[in-house]
Amino acid sequence: xxxxxLMAQIGPFKGLDGGQREKIKPLCEEIRFSEGDKLFAxxxxxxHVWIVVEGQVDLRLGIPPGHAxxxxxxxxxxxxxxxxxxxxIGWSCFVPPYKMRLSAYCASTACEIVRIRxxxxxxxxxGDPAMGYQFMSHLVTVVGHRFQQLQEFMAREIAENxxxxx
Numbered sequence: 001x002x003x004x005x006l007m008a009q010i011g012p013f014k015g016l017d018g019g020q021r022e023k024i025k026p027l028c029e030e031i032r033f034s035e036g037d038k039l040f041a042x043x044x045x046x047x048h049v050w051i052v053v054e055g056q057v058d059l060r061l062g063i064p065p066g067h068a069x070x071x072x073x074x075x076x077x078x079x080x081x082x083x084x085x086x087x088x089i090g091w092s093c094f095v096p097p098y099k100m101r102l103s104a105y106c107a108s109t110a111c112e113i114v115r116i117r118x119x120x121x122x123x124x125x126x127g128d129p130a131m132g133y134q135f136m137s138h139l140v141t142v143v144g145h146r147f148q149q150l151q152e153f154m155a156r157e158i159a160e161n162x163x164x165x166x
Contacts, residue, residue: 002028002114010051010086010114012138020131027120031113033106039113042103046092048115049139050104054082055111059089059102061153074102074153082112091139093118 007013007021007028016024030053033039039050042062058073077087092101125132 001025002030006053006082006086010053011088011142012049012135015134015138016131020128023124023128023131024116024121027116027124029115031115033111033113035106035109037106037111039104039106039111040090040100042100044100046090046098046100046118048090048093048117049088049121050090051114051116052077052079052087052089053112053114054079055106056108057087057089057111057113058105058107060105061102061150072153074150076107078108086114088139088142090115091143094136094139 002025004018004021004025007025013021013024033055039057040046042060056076056078059075059077060072061074062072077089079086089104090100092099121135122132125135
């Protein structure tokens with residue numbers, strides 16, 4: 001089971017008190033991936049929040065959709081050592097149409113991930129709206145960052161096509 005120390009370092013759980021984090025701990029599933037493994041694919045049903053605890057996860061936008069390559073990396077989430085600040089992905093599970101917007105790949109020798117089912121979190125948040133507010137406030141910052149990364153990626157793609165299509 002995930003440690004209390006690690007729970008306190010996971011972005012959306014930082015602002016929660018110890019009792020709130022203890023309620024979330026049993027919902028956390030710890031998973032390890034090896035280099036090149038796909039965590040999820042663009043277009044997959046989004047049912048979980050994913051948290052990068054250690055390693056590098058590349059987020060890729062397939063052009064055309066569903067055909068993401070290493071060159072189509074929009075963002076790389078890097079947690080160099082366990083115990084450093086963990087990074088969240090998978091916000092799509094809270095936003096219709098509940099499909100993953102990007103593909104995620106383990107881009108380091110190994111990746112350690114914590115995965116939490118959305119429905120379990122929502123059930124907790126119904127009983128503790130302050131917990132839900134804190135969690136969702138953090139995810140809004142993640143969405144804003146991801147949108148900025150996507151804009152920069154698309155600007156690079158357009159610039160490359162304009163420069164090299166002559």
